[in-house]
Amino acid sequence: MNALRGVRVIEWATEVSGPYCTKLFADLGAEVIKIESPEGDPFRRRPFGDRSDAGALFKFLNAGKRSVVGTSLADLETLIASADVFVDSLGPGGLDREALLRRAPHLVIVALSAYGLTGPYRDRPSTEFTIQAESGTLALRGRPDQPPIQAGGRVFEWVMASYAAVAALGALHRAQLGGPGEIVDCALLETCHLSASGFADLYCELAGRPPLTVPARQVEIPSIEPTADGWVGFNTNTRQQFESFLAMIGRLDLLDDDPAWALATTRWERRDEWNQIVREWTTGRSTHEIVALASDLRIPVSPVNNGQTVLDHPQFAARGVWGTHADGSFTHPLAPYRIDGRRPAPVAGAPPLGEMTEVPAHNRITSAAGRAPGLPLDGVRILDATAWWAGPSSTHILAALGAEVIHLESTKHPDGARMAAAAFANQPQWWERSGMYLATNTNKRGLTLDLSCPEGRDLLFGLVKCSDILVENFSPRVFDNFAITWEAVREQNPRMVMVRMPAFGLDGPWRNNVGFAQTMEQMTGMAWVTGHEYDQPRIPRGPCDPLAGMHSAFAMLAGLRRRDETGEGSFIEVSMVESALNAAAEQVVEFTAYGSLISRLGNRSRDAAPQGLYECAGAERWLAISVATDEQWRQLKRALGNPDWADDPALDTHQGRAEAHDVIDKHLEQWACRHESSSAAELLVEHGVPAADLADARVGSMHPQLAARGFFESLDHPVVGRHHVPAIPFKYRSVDKWHRCPAPTLGQHNASILGDLLGLDASSIAALAERGVIGTRPGGLD
DSSP states (O other), X not given: OOTTTTOEEEEEOOTTHHHHHHHHHHHTTOEEEEEEOTTOOGGGGTTTSSOSXXXXXXXXXXXXXXXXXXXXXXXXXXXHHTOSEEEEOOOTTSOOHHHXXXXXXXXXXXXXXXXXXXXTTTTOOOOHHHHHHHHTOGGGBSOTTSOOOOOSTTHHHHHHHHHHHHHHHHHHHHHTTTOOOEXXXXXXHHHHHHHHSTTHHHHHHHTTOXXXXXXXXXXXXXXXXXXXXXXXXXXXXXXXXXXXXXXXXXXXXXXXXXXXXXXXXXXXXXXXXXXXXXXXXXXXXXXXXXHHHHHHTTOOEEEOOOTTGGGGOHHHHHHTOEEEOTTSSOEEEOOSEEETTBOOOOSSOOOOTTOOOSOOOOOOOOOXXXXXXXXXXXXXXXXXXXXXXXXXXXXXXXXXTTOEEEEEEOSSSOOGGGGGXXXXXXXXXXXXXOHHHHHHSTTEEEEEOOTTSHHHHHHHHHHHTTOSEEEXXXXXXXXXXXXXXXXXXXXXXXTOEEEEOOSSOSXXXXXXXXXXXXXXXXXXXXXXXXXXXXXXOOOOOXXXXXXXXXXXXXXXXXXXXHHHHHSOOEEEXXXXXXXXXXXXXXXHHHHHHHOOOOOOOTTOOSSXXXXXXXXXXXXXXXXXXXXXXXXXXXXXXXXXXXXXXXXXGGGGSHHHHHHTHHHHHHHHHHHHTTSOHHHHHHHHHHTTOOEEEOOOGGXXXXXXXXXXXXXXXXXXETTTEEEEEEOOSEEETTOSOSOSSOOOOTTTTHHHHHHHHHOOOHXXXXXXXXXXXXXXXOTTOO
């Protein structure tokens, strides 16, 4: 567990994103030194505000680090310059990073901010809630007949941390090969849009930009349903899963009576009828009984857990995912991956404030200088046997960083993300028109191989010999049945890094269960903290796929680093659900530390008051407001004209405002309904109040900040033509654009890959196509 031994990371960051980013480094043996003000990271005092001991969430995020106290760059510059990686949340104007890079040209500087270091919105006040609103993703969540709803748990700060960790380790890989340092500009706005928009803008573009006449938000049906003793969550991403669901509840006759029941739009339009049918069945059975039945039918299913019940889930117990903090004060999830069978774990507790008074010298690890300043992963070849979003997102980011990624499919079983283009089934080559596929497979080459036949497997093993990484995310039994095991791969290439990304892990009672992002959100507690208080739990819709992908990419980069040092490959297992569990850690941490069961608060927050969505003049116009500090409250009062109702001194504290939230909301609602949402947001922002006009992710590429930063990049595709694809949510100082080529069509590069890498001639390749080992069209369509 020392893949990052010898790396020094300096962290000058507070709250979630910076500390979790550097925690990933600390867990793998890096030396992490945390710079704090004399008052310390505010999370030391969370959740109670005034503590004699550090808060449990702070301890989780900062385990295994050291703490130094500092206030100015002049005093800290020598320390920072001694590092390999420097992570900060000081904001766009908080540091001259260009000057720092000139002082320490080797340094990888990671800047975490709400909007990014550039663009017209860079200096706007914000909270994670207003960023959700600004990104357009909040507008996608919830029932159309209810107000839109935030994703709970500040989950996108955790997602940004995982992206930042990959960005940092990738840049460090180049620097330690003799390349230049880097400034990495990570934006929460871009993270939120990428991980929760469902690529809505791209789908709208592919559909010809139809008029947006209905609210963007929706809920899946079936999804979270009541049981006799709690809640159970389903999702039916495929027609087979939906038919299995109907079979489970004994209502396959519905499709005989009206095949339109298979359409999500039909189920929503007839939701009262549908819910009565489903809930008569679910409420007559226990959650445990329903989970067992659905699992047997291979329907994605999970109990809807909270910070207490998640501790008792049998899969987590069998997998050994829980650790105890060094002082024994709470339980927390361990890292979501194993390297050669071992799971990283903190080596020490969180540091006392300022306990490090003398910083030892640090010898940076470098190889011969003079490497061309190309992309960090130039020369790395990855065999990408993944599908849908979680696996492809991991290889997508490594492809952006310069790796040659060969995306492997078969004509019998194309990447499932392609099937998300069924709405375009009346168009030629409709399987090439999926927004999810187009967005998560740029910069890759496309190869089809039928791994169910010996010829296909032989070709794969031939590619293993000349590649660096093999990654797959099927159910464990798939590669096991193909005999594509770690032992077989290592025999062909002892330097190979093999990565498996099963939904629930390679062992345990749930190893063969089917799981998608929705399942992870239900199982880990994310859904428990999402939803209106008067309603039921709701899924956050999105973040679990990139969470799994980035934890996998981080582990892959660590594996490459270890390989480069030792000459030996490694076997890495990354569980999708355990990646989500780490981002939901606060629930377990607080329950086991304090007995506090965190639940959904609608659009409110424990960290800001008032906070909410307020309906403005016009149809479906909403204003997001989030007051996180007493100073912001004073500025809000000033922006509103210092109304009499806000004069109560009790409202000048967070606690007082939280207790009076209902009253404050009524006044804000009355104010907002008389104003236009965009002008109201601008007024509040000008006064220093975090606020946002609720954006629509379906036109995300038109957002002024995303457009100014070039977040959407234009590509030409042989089937769909010119289209705009979101990039990755960070910028490198040295990179103008991340996308170099569009996502490959099915089997587009069969000939070049098999010819150039395996030496096959044209007649041999044609024979493989004739026998169906390779191909360029999904089977079963004729």
